[in-house]
Amino acid sequence: MVDRTNRPSALKATDAAGPEAQIDIVGSGASSKVIATLPSGESVEVLLFGATVTSWKSNGGKTENLWLSEKAALDGSKAVRGGVPVVFPVFGPPPKSGHPTSSLPQHGFARTSRWEFLGKSAAEDALGSDSVKLDFGLYSSGLTDEARKAWPLDFGLVYSVTLSKDSLQTVINVRNEGEQSFEFQFLLHTYFKIQDISKVAVNGLLGVTYVDKVLNATEHKQSDNSIKITGEVDRVYASIPQDTTSIVEDGKPRFDVVRDNLQDTVVWNPWIEKAKSMGDFSPDDDYKHMVCVEVGAVQGWQKLDKGEVFEGGQTIRSLL
Template identity: 50%
Template sequence: MVSKKTPLSIPVPSAGEVRSAKGSVDLSSDRVRVTLKTGESIEVLLYGATVTSWKVDGEEKLWVSEAAKLDGTKPVRGGIPLVFPCFGPNSSALNLPQHGFARLSNWSFLGENSEEPSSVQVDFGLSPSNIPDELKGKWDQNFGLIYSVILGQKTLQTKLVVQNEGEEKWEFQVLFHTYFKVSNAEKVSIKGLKDVTYTDKVLGGTTASEDNESVTITGETDRVYAKVPTDRETVIEQDGKAVFSVKRKNLEDVVVWNPHAAGAEKIGDFEPKEGWKEMVCVEAGSVGEWTTIEGGSVWEGGQIITLA
């Protein structure tokens, strides 16, 4: 959905901790930590605006590689990296790195903008001036991004506002590359994708229709499910019991990825190599096609993850 509204402008705060009736927001030089009064917490790096931790009842819900770089030297392997303005092999067509530049850029923290009584929202901004110097000029569209991360007692919501601040239309793709932490990937079932056509990147880009009620991890898995009805939730089950559900807004595609043993061995920053057993990526996005945004228009999309 594209509209002509203007994103909210929020003053950039200084470092420190802000406490409220809901919890606290702590800004340091490189990350933001949010903790609710009820104990739930998130951590978001300013580099890439990458969510690197989501804890509920003291338990981590996101998987992050032990070899992940958290110092801004490369994209984070794990958590929720943000893919924009292009996905996968489309990146090379635009002369950009894999999955674009959003996860490679230092975002500005725009502050807390909480409206719901039981949640805390923190906002981050990205403009052309934030893109790494070596990438400036390779994608010369005039844009503005506002990325919101909203922590609730049993929910985590991420949403992105994209504004075309120029006069000419352009195209983009977007994806929330969520690494869910599980106890055994081979006993995970992913529901909500039956009868959806997918592209199997492991099998060279062949397409097929999902005939099964559940998608399971039996080997290296890399599929892009296209045009999944947005009123259909994606449910992740462990040992037959629902663990996470994902609702999507204005995002019609779902990527399912797990490198399994052979794939993990080929990824330098994937540690431990047996870590594939403890994660599964179920990624809400708009990547099967390009989204066109007219000059002066705004697009918004997002996901809501709920603990079952």
């Protein structure tokens, strides 16, 4: 195992004893999901299909922080439109040829595979009643025959979701369990729910170089501290020096997104025409009520040799 100094830090434990978080597993088959609720009312829902976080409520359970399409497929028929899909082992369309991911679909197989619920983390009991940590696993042996044929490499993924009163932490652990080294990309495709896109700014990317996919994948440098969404946006910001990207709405802080061992961030909003063209994006005008700020390692490739481990993730703070 490869150790590193910059491991995602566990959320702080509390000394106060009290009621435990409630954990329920509801549904069956591909629509099974795990729901964790804190005694204070905050909750998180994780669909086992894709280990997709489909809901995160803070403020005593009153405030939904994630956008989920009204037509999102929650039956395992396709990737979920909304929430926090897990992108692995390739981001976007794979290389056309000559790469181990070339036979995979866009965004890989993690978001369309059924994960195993591993239960509460062994370290979860130390978190107290103010937090709960859930672990989910996906292994090469659990892939469909089609995915296994397209990417015949041995790996193990453990995805940890930690709910606290005002934050959600999502961390991936990738292990090479085979003899052959492999390369991968990883992204947390987070859809944030906001009130009015015209009043939203994404801050913290000043001076960062980005690839603008709307402008034929040309390269630019962010010249303003605030990114305003006034049309379709699809940008990949790479090698970001600072850890935190913030979403501000109507001049007030709404979310802080803190990256841990991940250097890249995608900012995305489909705007009018693209939203209409996506059959699972609904309502059509809900581009006004969402923005994606997606942390990951997507510029270039992460390489793992036999037995090596990569770990990275994010902590999102709701600032209402």
